[in-house]
Amino acid sequence: MSNALLARLRDEYGAVRDALPDSVIGGERRLEAIEALCAQGLPTTREENWRYANLRVLERARFSPCASPAGMADLPAPLAGFTRFVFLDGVLAMGEPVQHAGLGVRSLRSGAQGPAPSMPQRIPALPEARLALLNEAFATDGAAIRVKREAAVPQIELLFIACAPAQAGASYPRVQLSIEAGARLTLVERHLSAGDAASLVNGALRVDLAEGARLDHYRLQQTSTRTAWFDTVEATLAQDARYSLIAVSPGALAARSTVHIRLAGPGAEVALSAAALGDRQQSLDTYVLSEHLAPRTRTEQIFRGIASGRARVAFNGKIAVRESARGTDSRQSLRGLLAGPEAEIDVRPQLEIYTDEVRCSHGATAGKLDENMLFYLLSRGLEPEVAQRLLKWAFLEDVVSRIELPALRRRIEHELAGQMSELASLKELLR
Amino acid sequence: MLKIDNLHVTVEGKEILKGLTLEVPAGEVHAIMGPNGSGKSTLAHVLAGRPGYEITGGTVTFQGRDLLSLPPEERAREGMFLGFQYPVEIPGVNNVYLLKAAVNAARKHRGLPEVDAFEFLTLVREKMRLMRMEESMLSRGVNEGFSGGEKKRNEVLQMLVLEPCLAVLDETDSGLDIDALKVVANGVNTLRAPQRSLVLVTHYQRLLDYIVPDRVHVLVKGRIVQSGDKTLALELERRGYDWLIGEAA
Numbered sequence: 108m109s110n111a112l113l114a115r116l117r118d119e120y121g122a123v124r125d126a127l128p129d130s131v132i133g134g135e136r137r138l139e140a141i142e143a144l145c146a147q148g149l150p151t152t153r154e155e156n157w158r159y160a161n162l163r164v165l166e167r168a169r170f171s172p173c174a175s176p177a178g179m180a181d182l183p184a185p186l187a188g189f190t191r192f193v194f195l196d197g198v199l200a201m202g203e204p205v206q207h208a209g210l211g212v213r214s215l216r217s218g219a220q221g222p223a224p225s226m227p228q229r230i231p232a233l234p235e236a237r238l239a240l241l242n243e244a245f246a247t248d249g250a251a252i253r254v255k256r257e258a259a260v261p262q263i264e265l266l267f268i269a270c271a272p273a274q275a276g277a278s279y280p281r282v283q284l285s286i287e288a289g290a291r292l293t294l295v296e297r298h299l300s301a302g303d304a305a306s307l308v309n310g311a312l313r314v315d316l317a318e319g320a321r322l323d324h325y326r327l328q329q330t331s332t333r334t335a336w337f338d339t340v341e342a343t344l345a346q347d348a349r350y351s352l353i354a355v356s357p358g359a360l361a362a363r364s365t366v367h368i369r370l371a372g373p374g375a376e377v378a379l380s381a382a383a384l385g386d387r388q389q390s391l392d393t394y395v396l397s398e399h400l401a402p403r404t405r406t407e408q409i410f411r412g413i414a415s416g417r418a419r420v421a422f423n424g425k426i427a428v429r430e431s432a433r434g435t436d437s438r439q440s441l442r443g444l445l446a447g448p449e450a451e452i453d454v455r456p457q458l459e460i461y462t463d464e465v466r467c468s469h470g471a472t473a474g475k476l477d478e479n480m481l482f483y484l485l486s487r488g489l490e491p492e493v494a495q496r497l498l499k500w501a502f503l504e505d506v507v508s509r510i511e512l513p514a515l516r517r518r519i520e521h522e523l524a525g526q527m528s529e530l531a532s533l534k535e536l537l538r
Numbered sequence: 539m540l541k542i543d544n545l546h547v548t549v550e551g552k553e554i555l556k557g558l559t560l561e562v563p564a565g566e567v568h569a570i571m572g573p574n575g576s577g578k579s580t581l582a583h584v585l586a587g588r589p590g591y592e593i594t595g596g597t598v599t600f601q602g603r604d605l606l607s608l609p610p611e612e613r614a615r616e617g618m619f620l621g622f623q624y625p626v627e628i629p630g631v632n633n634v635y636l637l638k639a640a641v642n643a644a645r646k647h648r649g650l651p652e653v654d655a656f657e658f659l660t661l662v663r664e665k666m667r668l669m670r671m672e673e674s675m676l677s678r679g680v681n682e683g684f685s686g687g688e689k690k691r692n693e694v695l696q697m698l699v700l701e702p703c704l705a706v707l708d709e710t711d712s713g714l715d716i717d718a719l720k721v722v723a724n725g726v727n728t729l730r731a732p733q734r735s736l737v738l739v740t741h742y743q744r745l746l747d748y749i750v751p752d753r754v755h756v757l758v759k760g761r762i763v764q765s766g767d768k769t770l771a772l773e774l775e776r777r778g779y780d781w782l783i784g785e786a787a
Contacts, residue, residue, distance in 0.1 A: 478589070479626045483680075486586050486622075487636060487696065488614035488643035497639075501630025501679070508630075 112166060113145050119171045120244055127172075131215040131246050131281070136229075140243035147237050156235045159421035159453050161361035161390035164273070164335040168307055172197070172247045173276030180268045180301040186514055189264040189295060196270050196278035196306075198248040209257030209290075215281065216248040227283060227313050235365050235394050239339035242279045242311035249281025254320075256290040264295040269306035269330055280310035286320035288345075293323045295515060298358070300331035305360075309337040316348035318372065325515060328356040328364070329522075332389060336362040346372030346401070353509055355519055356391055357384040366395040370404035370432070380409040382506040384499075384523070385418030385450070392421040399432035406437040411506050413499050414443065414450035425457040428465050435462075439469035444502050446476065446495070539564040539735040540585075540605075540704055545596035547577075547584050547760075554580045556760035557596070562704070562753075565732040569746055569771060570739045572757035573779045578739045579623060581757070582708040585737075586620035587613050600704065614640070615647035617703035621693040621710045623739075628680040633692070636680050637662060637699055644700065665698040668728065670721050686713035694725040705729070706737040711745035723748030743775040756782050 120141050127137060149165055150157040175198040185191055192202030192212065199214035206213070232240055250265055267280040286292055300306060308330065316322055330336050336359040344350055356362060368377045383391040397406040412420035426437045443452030456469040476498050484494035503523065510516035540562040547555035554577045562568050572578050584591050585598065587610030598605040600618060608616065628636075642652045666673060669691045681689050690710050697705050707726070711719055726736065726749050738749060746754070746768060754770040755762045756779070763782050764770065 477626075480628050482588050482610065483622065483626045483628065484631075484636070485610040486588075486614055486620050487640040487700075488611050488647070489636075489639055490611060490643070491609075493639065493643075494611075497631050497636075498628070501628060504630030 113148065116149070116170055117141065117145060119169070123171045123245075127245065128216050128247060130217070131248055132243055137244045140240040143232060144237055144240040144244065147232075147234060150234070150237065154234065156394050156423055157363075159390075159419065159423070160363040160392040161335075161419075162363075164307065164361055168335075169274060169276050170241065170245060171276050172245050173271035173278055175200075175247070176270045180270060180299075182266065183297070183299070186262075186264055186295060186512075189262045191264045191266065192250060193266045193268065194248065194250070194280060195268050195301075197246065197267065197280045197310075199250070209255045209259075210261045211251070211253040212263065213251050214248055215246075215251050215283070227285075227315060233367055233396065235396065236339050236341060236367050238309055238337050238365070239311040239341060242281060242309050242339070245277065246279040246281045246311070249283060252282065252284045252292070252294075254286045254290045254292045256287060260291045260293055262293045262295075265297070267296070267298045267308075267310070268301055269298070269308050269334055270301040270304055272305050273307040273335065277307040277309055280308065282310075282312045284313065284322070285315045286317060286322055288317040289319045290317075291321040291323075293512070295325045295327075295512075297327045298330050298336065300334055300358075303331040303333055305331070305333035307335045310339070312338070312340045314340065314342035314350070316342070316344045316350060316375075318345045319347045320345070321349045322351070323511070324350070324352045325510060325512070326352065326354040327519070328354070328362060329358040330362075332358065332360050332387065334359045338362075338364045340364070340366040341369075342367070342377075343369045343371050344375035344377065347374040348372060349375070350377045352377070352379045353506065354379075354381040354393075355506065355523075356382065356393075357523065359391065360388065361390045363392045364394070366393070367398065368396065368406075369398045369400060370406070371400045373401045374403050375401065376405040378407040380506045380509050381422065382410075382503050383412040383420050383422070384503070385412070385414045385416075385420045387416040387418060389416075389418040391418070392423075394423045394425075396425045396427060397437065399426070399428045399435045399437070401432055403434040404432055405435070408437075408439045408441070409505060410441040410454065411503050412443045412452060412454065413446055413502060414452050415446040417447065417449040419451040419453070421453040421455075423453075423455045423457065425459065426467060426469075427459040428462055428467070430461045433462055433464045435465040435467070437465075437467045439471070440505075441469070441471040442502070443473035444476065444499065445473065446499060539601060540737070541597075541599040543597045543599075545584070545598060546594040547580055548592045548594050549580065549590065553594070554760055555584070558757070558761055560755060560762055562735045562737060564735055566752040567730065567736040567738065567749060568753045568755060569751040570737060570755050570757050571741065571743075571771065571774055573783065574741075576757045577760045578757055579708055582620060582623075582706050582737075582739050585613075585706050586610055586618065611643070612647075615644045617644075619697050619700055619702035619705040621690075621697060621705065621707035623708040623710075623712065625681050625689040625693055627682050627684070629682045631680050632676075633678055633680050634659075634662065634676040637696060640696070640700055662699055665695055668698065669695045669725050671695060687715065687718040690714060690722055691718070691725075694722050698725060698729060701729070703733065704735045704737070706739065708739045709741065710738070711740055711742065719745065720748060743771040746771045758782050
């Protein structure tokens, strides 16, 4: 990491600091974030857990936030039953604040709606999660969501649309989510682009699940294939909290997602299922750390990645079991599919165990389409291209089939399957 | 329907079929029997176009066309069907989706519109009843978690739905108990028709009690060494293959 780049980062921060909204993040905290980031330097591919990410874009990035765009982008059809909030370049553009007994949703920027939500304490930044500091320094808005226990489970859709080209500055989507004891939330989070904008996005998502809370979280990264998309998720789970995260990522030119989950209370559980589809020059990298800090905590990680063309798809899944986490149960199933002679797949399970009495199983494979399956489909008259697409589709089903919202699952199936849309209609006919 | 002339096939440098000649006229059922390693499955796979087999000599004509010049999917669309000895499991690809895609591929090839979804399901359900298959198997992955017998039934179900001109069934009887064998044989028999030919590849005579062949051929060391009517199968059951292996040497 060159000092010149860090100097430029400081300069850019210095130039815009007074214009950054205090209501989103206080000035002191922003400065701390910049200092902490500069002390560590920006990530480089020389670091083990960053080596598969495409970080070249950071070297020529303009870090200061782009101006919020006027007008509205084209939006996908709404999901029935979901309350929608739209953020353009990280700034709330559509969606009325919600404030009632069970649920509060508001923009961080609009200070007018009562006291600002308390800023979650900073988790000592892992080297892998340090781009969250960049977000903290520059964020111009964000969603603050607080859920209390209520009979009905709220359903929220957050749409983040990247509009500005990277030369005009970066966008910093930000979500602070807190689910109180026994409460539950279904969250759909989609990242899109306006047209084929070549944007730079660096998002940060904080999740705090109190005792017995539950979050069903669906993340779709569908930005344009010219976008550089960085993202850090930091989640802390208290006793018996459950976090289900399903992420589907077919978008971006260069994407890197870091997910750090802290299982801090006994009996807490996380199930993470991720699918990534890269084609052409795409580089899609995911790093997930499940940190088991308390007894009887559970992790399940499933990854299915397909690399076609000259794409590189990587998943690095680490399970760390601390001394205090007896009775941990973790399972990993990581599989990559190479669908092009110049494509690259890197799947890597890592285990770090500091206590006894744990059950940790993992499987990781990377391979090509199964020749026997392919021949079977051809022998039934299917076009080679259709047969290949069908097998790729089948490969992703392990993740997609876990989407419990039929409308969302169908939409994703349609978008992923292209010509195979009759699949969904036929399934319905059978019910 | 099918004419194989002096076919030579090599797998990984080893010659497996050494001048095989066989003709199956339309409307007939032929059984190909033979000891392990005689080349029966190789023949079935070569006919379906599986990669990995090198044709070093001979010709195969299917309905007047040079079969060996066609890619596997085109052979299927022209009406050729292979019932696999070991049907592969394809989790995530729905059975009914594959059936429909296969039917539509053949229809498109013949210039017909896609099959109507309701009519199609009605047809599939009817064939499933014939094969004594649970309807829930339709929405499962292709052969996923199926028992050996269920996989074989599923092969025959596909055949019944696709209605091929020529079906080659590679040891469709292996691994079946007697009740399942009857169901499978019954399914196959419903497909017998004057314009359709069947080739049954099998080790044992038992299947031929239920699907009575017009001709029986014995394949030994890559060649047909003996042909006859259905009584040849009974003779093989009694005498084994040794007397023919001697002749082939």
